[in-house]
Amino acid sequence: GAVVSQHPSRVICKSGTSVKIECRSLDFQATTMFWYRQFPKQSLMLMATSNEGSKATYEQGVEKDKFLINHASLTLSTLTVTSAHPEDSSFYICSARGGGVAYEQYFGPGTRLTVT
Amino acid sequence: AQSVSQHNHHVILSEAASLELGCNYSYGGTVNLFWYVQYPGQHLQLLLKYFSGDPLVKGIKGFEAEFIKSKFSFNLRKPSVQWSDTAEYFCAVTNNAGNMLTFGGGTRLMVKP
Numbered sequence: 001g002a003v004v005s006q007h008p009s010r011v012i013c014k015s016g017t018s019v020k021i022e023c024r025s026l027d028f029q030a031t032t033m034f035w036y037r038q039f040p041k042q043s044l045m046l047m048a049t050s051n052e053g054s055k056a057t058y059e060q061g062v063e064k065d066k067f068l069i070n071h072a073s074l075t076l077s078t079l080t081v082t083s084a085h086p087e088d089s090s091f092y093i094c095s096a097r098g099g100g101v102a103y104e105q106y107f108g109p110g111t112r113l114t115v116t
Numbered sequence: 117a118q119s120v121s122q123h124n125h126h127v128i129l130s131e132a133a134s135l136e137l138g139c140n141y142s143y144g145g146t147v148n149l150f151w152y153v154q155y156p157g158q159h160l161q162l163l164l165k166y167f168s169g170d171p172l173v174k175g176i177k178g179f180e181a182e183f184i185k186s187k188f189s190f191n192l193r194k195p196s197v198q199w200s201d202t203a204e205y206f207c208a209v210t211n212n213a214g215n216m217l218t219f220g221g222g223t224r225l226m227v228k229p
Binding site: 011034041042043044045046049093095105106107108109110 | 152158162177206217218219220
């Protein structure tokens with residue numbers, strides 16, 4: 001149980017275009033979902049926290065207008081990178097937390113975004 | 117704000133050697149502690165976690181960790197590593213509300229066969 005999926009696993013896009021990444025909790029309801037960014041050989045950095053039905057809370061330094069997060073249902077959150085630039089190229093990972101085991105987050109496999 | 121530091125960035129061991137990866141955190145309140153592993157090309161997986169109770173926590177694949185509150189530490193240990201343990205290991209902490217998971221910088225472990 002507690003499986004989180006992400007789609008797509010890899011995406012290449014041109015500079016200036018927008019890209020949407022989906023994060024789904026497959027077998028549980030995720031009251032809270034988190035979006036992380038991982039640069040090569042570095043740790044995960046939390047970008048934002050989203051609760052179902054409410055606006056996401058962004059970490060300091062993360063542009064909310066550039067990284068649009070929608071958590072419309074208890075099983076789906078989306079991250080849209082708008083007007084992507086090469087510096088947005090990174091590994092984006094989502095995690096989900098349900099109402100069951102306290103504080104435990106389940107991670108998706110990640111999405112590698114390359115902006116050319 | 118909470119922070120996590122992992123002192124060893126790269127560790128190289130031979131098979132059957134013992135492993136200890138250091139993790140120290142900074143936070144004044146009650147914390148929940150985790151160790152995650154990321155095998156090459158795979159996603160993060162939970163190795164073990166500590167919420168309360170026995171400070172010696174046993175996880176999957178023979179790993180264990182000990183929470184020492186006085187030292188703000190949660191070191192990961194394994195008595196005898198295998199080649200398949202080659203991966204990156206992340207220590208993480210969240211506050212009692214569980215709202216923010218803060219990761220350490222990670223330790224890349226290479227086990228030589």
